[in-house]
Amino acid sequence: MATKLTSRDTDYSKWYNELVVQADLAQHSDVKGCMVIKPYGFAIWERMRDVLDGMFKETGHVNAYFPLFIPKSYLSKEAAHVEGFAKECAVVTHYRLKNDPDGKGVVVDPDAKLEEELVVRPTSETIIWNTYKDWIQSYRDLPLLVNQWANVVRWEMRTRLFLRTAEFLWQEGHTAHETQEEAVAEARKMLEVYADFAEGWMAMPVVKGVKTASERFAGAEDTYCIEAMMQDGKALQAGTSHFLGQNFARAFDVKYATREGGQELVWATSWGVSTRLMGALIMTHSDDAGLVLPPKLAPIEVVLVPIYKGADQMAEIVEALSGIAADLKAAGIRVKLDDDDTKRSGWKFAEYELKGVPVRLAMGPRDLAGGTIEVARRDTKEKAFLPTEGIVAHVQGLLVEIQDNLLARAASRTADTTSVVNTWDEFVAALDTGGFVSAHWDGTAETEERIKQETKATIRCIPLDGDTEPGACVRTGAPSARRVLFARAY
Amino acid sequence: MATKLTSRDTDYSKWYNELVVQADLAQHSDVKGCMVIKPYGFAIWERMRDVLDGMFKETGHVNAYFPLFIPKSYLSKEAAHVEGFAKECAVVTHYRLKNDPDGKGVVVDPDAKLEEELVVRPTSETIIWNTYKDWIQSYRDLPLLVNQWANVVRWEMRTRLFLRTAEFLWQEGHTAHETQEEAVAEARKMLEVYADFAEGWMAMPVVKGVKTASERFAGAEDTYCIEAMMQDGKALQAGTSHFLGQNFARAFDVKYATREGGQELVWATSWGVSTRLMGALIMTHSDDAGLVLPPKLAPIEVVLVPIYKGADQMAEIVEALSGIAADLKAAGIRVKLDDDDTKRSGWKFAEYELKGVPVRLAMGPRDLAGGTIEVARRDTKEKAFLPTEGIVAHVQGLLVEIQDNLLARAASRTADTTSVVNTWDEFVAALDTGGFVSAHWDGTAETEERIKQETKATIRCIPLDGDTEPGACVRTGAPSARRVLFARAY
Numbered sequence: 001m002a003t004k005l006t007s008r009d010t011d012y013s014k015w016y017n018e019l020v021v022q023a024d025l026a027q028h029s030d031v032k033g034c035m036v037i038k039p040y041g042f043a044i045w046e047r048m049r050d051v052l053d054g055m056f057k058e059t060g061h062v063n064a065y066f067p068l069f070i071p072k073s074y075l076s077k078e079a080a081h082v083e084g085f086a087k088e089c090a091v092v093t094h095y096r097l098k099n100d101p102d103g104k105g106v107v108v109d110p111d112a113k114l115e116e117e118l119v120v121r122p123t124s125e126t127i128i129w130n131t132y133k134d135w136i137q138s139y140r141d142l143p144l145l146v147n148q149w150a151n152v153v154r155w156e157m158r159t160r161l162f163l164r165t166a167e168f169l170w171q172e173g174h175t176a177h178e179t180q181e182e183a184v185a186e187a188r189k190m191l192e193v194y195a196d197f198a199e200g201w202m203a204m205p206v207v208k209g210v211k212t213a214s215e216r217f218a219g220a221e222d223t224y225c226i227e228a229m230m231q232d233g234k235a236l237q238a239g240t241s242h243f244l245g246q247n248f249a250r251a252f253d254v255k256y257a258t259r260e261g262g263q264e265l266v267w268a269t270s271w272g273v274s275t276r277l278m279g280a281l282i283m284t285h286s287d288d289a290g291l292v293l294p295p296k297l298a299p300i301e302v303v304l305v306p307i308y309k310g311a312d313q314m315a316e317i318v319e320a321l322s323g324i325a326a327d328l329k330a331a332g333i334r335v336k337l338d339d340d341d342t343k344r345s346g347w348k349f350a351e352y353e354l355k356g357v358p359v360r361l362a363m364g365p366r367d368l369a370g371g372t373i374e375v376a377r378r379d380t381k382e383k384a385f386l387p388t389e390g391i392v393a394h395v396q397g398l399l400v401e402i403q404d405n406l407l408a409r410a411a412s413r414t415a416d417t418t419s420v421v422n423t424w425d426e427f428v429a430a431l432d433t434g435g436f437v438s439a440h441w442d443g444t445a446e447t448e449e450r451i452k453q454e455t456k457a458t459i460r461c462i463p464l465d466g467d468t469e470p471g472a473c474v475r476t477g478a479p480s481a482r483r484v485l486f487a488r489a490y
Numbered sequence: 491m492a493t494k495l496t497s498r499d500t501d502y503s504k505w506y507n508e509l510v511v512q513a514d515l516a517q518h519s520d521v522k523g524c525m526v527i528k529p530y531g532f533a534i535w536e537r538m539r540d541v542l543d544g545m546f547k548e549t550g551h552v553n554a555y556f557p558l559f560i561p562k563s564y565l566s567k568e569a570a571h572v573e574g575f576a577k578e579c580a581v582v583t584h585y586r587l588k589n590d591p592d593g594k595g596v597v598v599d600p601d602a603k604l605e606e607e608l609v610v611r612p613t614s615e616t617i618i619w620n621t622y623k624d625w626i627q628s629y630r631d632l633p634l635l636v637n638q639w640a641n642v643v644r645w646e647m648r649t650r651l652f653l654r655t656a657e658f659l660w661q662e663g664h665t666a667h668e669t670q671e672e673a674v675a676e677a678r679k680m681l682e683v684y685a686d687f688a689e690g691w692m693a694m695p696v697v698k699g700v701k702t703a704s705e706r707f708a709g710a711e712d713t714y715c716i717e718a719m720m721q722d723g724k725a726l727q728a729g730t731s732h733f734l735g736q737n738f739a740r741a742f743d744v745k746y747a748t749r750e751g752g753q754e755l756v757w758a759t760s761w762g763v764s765t766r767l768m769g770a771l772i773m774t775h776s777d778d779a780g781l782v783l784p785p786k787l788a789p790i791e792v793v794l795v796p797i798y799k800g801a802d803q804m805a806e807i808v809e810a811l812s813g814i815a816a817d818l819k820a821a822g823i824r825v826k827l828d829d830d831d832t833k834r835s836g837w838k839f840a841e842y843e844l845k846g847v848p849v850r851l852a853m854g855p856r857d858l859a860g861g862t863i864e865v866a867r868r869d870t871k872e873k874a875f876l877p878t879e880g881i882v883a884h885v886q887g888l889l890v891e892i893q894d895n896l897l898a899r900a901a902s903r904t905a906d907t908t909s910v911v912n913t914w915d916e917f918v919a920a921l922d923t924g925g926f927v928s929a930h931w932d933g934t935a936e937t938e939e940r941i942k943q944e945t946k947a948t949i950r951c952i953p954l955d956g957d958t959e960p961g962a963c964v965r966t967g968a969p970s971a972r973r974v975l976f977a978r979a980y
Contacts, residue, residue, distance in 0.1 A: 034557035036621050042554045064532045067524035068657050076595035086587035086596050093583045095645040097576035105566035106576050131526050155585040167558050
């Protein structure tokens, strides 16, 4: 275990970095910008992945796998796409090393230069649509609903664990449809899936919206997004779902025989969430003592810790706890009984607090004699001594309560920090307080850019369920069709 | 659906290539040496992955994720390792593209050259042991039992779908131990896990053995392997488990404080299986009509096909089949009811045969009237008309029978084609017949190489359970400690 964390009030960013490392979630590797996801962090990501994968399959999607490498020329086929990604691509130029003629280690073999350079995929639209050309001939082949779990690389100079790394893990859905309506409906359906996952599993409330033109994915006609509010008042884009129009079908000449016997370009979507969700999860719930995890995603939901002096006491208490652990396990709860004799119970308390285990059960000799057990919840840090009789049902209820409480707490924080403003002074003040700022905007990219330059705030989204009353732009006074959500963001 | 496959007798290699593509398992991509794993193929791989992942976790392993890129200098730290992998590495030299000054597409930006080139991981020992240096201080941190599911790249000039591709998917376990004994025990335990998976799930009998020095993994002290025999008489290495000694601990200076208060180098293992297992699965069981899948790994275990004329008949029969499908599903069987009205039942029969679905149930109007159903098994192509009453129990039994039959069939084929020979003429003749050849070898790398040059056969392994009687080398007549297994191999 770890030294004490920097508090969030002192330095939120430092608190985050320390927490990620000390809670054994991830660490920087020696490879610039690339992280190592440690076993405990990976166990959380695995649960997120498995739940999402189930949701994708329930909505009719299948998994496949496409190459890591994309020929350089493919990227160029969609103009906006290459513009968006060319500047951050890892490029493979050679396929062999050889012994250094000077006898020191190995060097790149100049004779093994590739004819065409390969880019490590930053996203897979181009390689996938080049393949879809083979897969789609007629409307009978549509819709094509494919997802891929993969690693991608976007070269970043300033990186932060989970939030911004050169290599990250994600899923990318790539679907093909007969009509524009169907493709738009798919993009919006997957946005709902993401929002359901964020709220139902991560206990993280999100605003569903659509991006402005300047914030769109490179190559999309519309980018839908879910935006979440972190504890420091900064927003985080947690997932995006793109309606790609016919842009990639046109770039890769993917046409289908219509029901009417004609030939039409195919309509497309793509949608993705990444290990960035780990950052969102951490920053939504955790506190100065460490990680706080929603039970539904916690690798360990309940930890049992014996408190004892000497081997005899230990044996008795561990036996009693083993029975409870077995009962909890039988009820489908993920449980760990920590009977490691080389660590003190105080150390264990701090350790599981740091690691965000939702419920801790502790039993000492007096509890054993009296038939009680100490129940501590991580979210509120409340403790109670309860009879061991009926403890399984109590813990089951408590896990539900914690999951609900985390969502409610985050939702009320998000609501409390959301401001509705009408003047420039109010706007600037609200941004400094933090949180979402709902304000009128004249709809031009110029004003959007000017506000960004002046305040570092961006339009997070045009909310799908927001206020659609017209008004006057908070910056220019020009007419505004409706309010949009601004915030400073990760 | 597809044109008829080339028969195995006509051209086994062509049969394999056609089958992989026509059964929708995988295809070559435009990126040299890289494959696209199609949804049906990926669904099989997903089942294999999930089962293996469960077995790894049951034996105490956890998953983590390490970077895709390895600094070039890391590879050089273990001499044998770099020797083994340097010649097939994809090398990243730049991190940015820019617009072509000539206005045509994008080019590599010469200003974005990396100080040190990065290799796309061909395997992860070096990056992982560089990390383990941080994770291991004392014997309390051991054993460290970590697995990673990842893509790796080994540049290959001649590629074959699943069997040999530049990029492939795999898992790589990397464990660290206090003692040599523990590390050897771990390497052998994982070999048993692989063998159990091959026989229990893939219905593929394997020989467990250890490689000769010249066939060892680059950097290992001992390489254990499972070897399977394909239908064309060629062997396939299906999985390897390496005892790495202290080689990587030495290269990356990973020491631990011992129980006695000293400092010792850590002992290591690594072990892996890859999408190559897909090739092994296909070649072990499939026939001239297409894929044959063991039920335990089949994405669809039972397909139900209605046979009808007109919409009224169709509705009635589909209703009856829906009931049966629901009952099968409730019994935990993976089921598909194909009520697609745009395809004929004959087409469907051929399609599901090609795709290796273990059991096909078909119902026509006479069956509906008589309360019967046609049951066809893919492995033997036997058909029977059975009462629908009790069909679930029958199908359950049949799936077990098919799984068992596939293993038995492959085991007797492997046994029938294994020869025990004592002279060079017998040896050469046996190799030409195909199958494993058990023969005496004088134990020298020179003789091993000479036999390889003369016959294209390699020593697949020194079997763990084999005949240990001494004898005379089949090639040189020199003393031999025991028989080893030769074969031509994939």
